[in-house]
C-alpha cells in the first residue's frame with residue numbers, strides 16, 4: 143500500500159458508502175479514465191469479469207469463436223468459454239513476446255477462405271508482463287476483417303504504446319487490480335472504452351441487468367460484477383503511487399539487466415521503439431530448459447520464488463482441442479523463460495542476493 147489508501151477508506155466509512163455505489167467508486171473511474179485517456183470506465187470485480195462482459199457486449203455466444211494470444215494467463219481465455227464460445231490461439235513473436243500479427247493474419251485468412259467462413263467475434267491481444275503488443279498491426283488486421291479488439295491490459299497499467307496508454311487501443315480494454323498486479327484494490331478490474339454505450343451496458347449487466355422499473359424487472363441475464371466502493375477507495379490511494387511503482391519496476395529491471403547481461407544466453411523481454419513497459423515483472427529467457435531450471439532451483443533452495451513464464455494456452459490440457467496458429471515461439475519461451483522476483487518492496491540487498499545466486503549457477 144502507498145499510505146493514503148486508509149484515508150480514502152475512512153471517507154467511505156464516514157459517509158457510509160460501503161457497497162457497490164459511492165463517491166469513491168465514481169472518483170476511481172474518473173481517475174482511470176483520466177490516466178488512460180479512455181472516455182468511459184466501469185470499475186468491476188476483476189479483470190476476468192471485465193473480459194467476460196466485453197465479450198458479452200460484443201454479442202459473443204454459443205458456437206462462436208474468439209481469438210486470443212496463446213502465451214498468457216488463463217484468464218485471457220477462460221471467459222470465452224463462459225459464453226459457450228471457443229478460443230482460437232495465436233503464437234507470439236520475439237520482438238515483444240506478444241501476439242504475432244503474421245500468425246493472426248494467417249489465421250484470419252485461412253478461416254475466411256475455409257468452407258465455414260466463420261470469422262471470430264473478437265480478437266484479444268495481451269500486453270504480457272506489461273510489454274505493449276504490436277497494437278498498430280493487430281488493430282489494422284482485425285479491422286480489415288471487421289473484427290473488434292478487446293485489449294487485455296491486465297498487466298499493463300502504466301505502459302504506453304506510441305505515447306498512448308495500453309488499454310485504450312481496442313474497442314474495449316480491460317485492467318486488473320488483483321493482488322499481484324502493479325496496483326491493487328484487493329481484487330478488482332475495469333473495462334475501458336471510448337464508446338459510452340459499451341460502458342453503460344457493462345454497468346447494467348454488472349448489476350444484475352435490472353430494467354428501469356420500480357420493481358425488479360429483467361429482460362436479460364445479468365451478473366454481480368461491480369467493484370465495491372471500499373475497494374475503489376483503496377484504488378484511489380493506489381493511483382497516487384502508480385507512477386512511483388512503474389519507476390521502481392523499471393529500476394528493478396535495469397538492475398537485473400545490468401548485472402546479468404554479461405552472461406551468455408540470458409536475454410530480456412525487449413522494449414521496441416515507441417513502447418514503454420511498466421516492467422510489471424522482469425522476465426528473462428535463458429539458453430535452455432536446463433539452464434532455466436538450474437537458476438529456478440538455485441533460487442528455490444534459498445527460499446526465493448521465481449516462476450517459469452506462462453504456459454501457453456494451446457499446451458494446456460483444458461484447451462487441447464482448440465485450434466492454434468503459429469510456430470513454437472510461445473512454447474520456447476515457456477521452456478526457457480523465467481520471471482524473476484520483481485516486487486517493489488525489494489531492497490537493493492535483496493536484488494543483489496538474487497543476482498548473486500543466479501551468477502553462481504554460471505560458475506558451476
Ligand SMILES: *Cc1c(COP(=O)(O)O)cnc(C)c1O
Pocket residue numbers: 187188189190191214215217218268294296297317318319320330331
Ligand atoms: C491477472 C490477469 C487477468 C485477470 O485479472 P483478474 O483481476 O485476476 O481477474 C487477465 N489477463 C491477464 C493477462 C492477467 O495477468
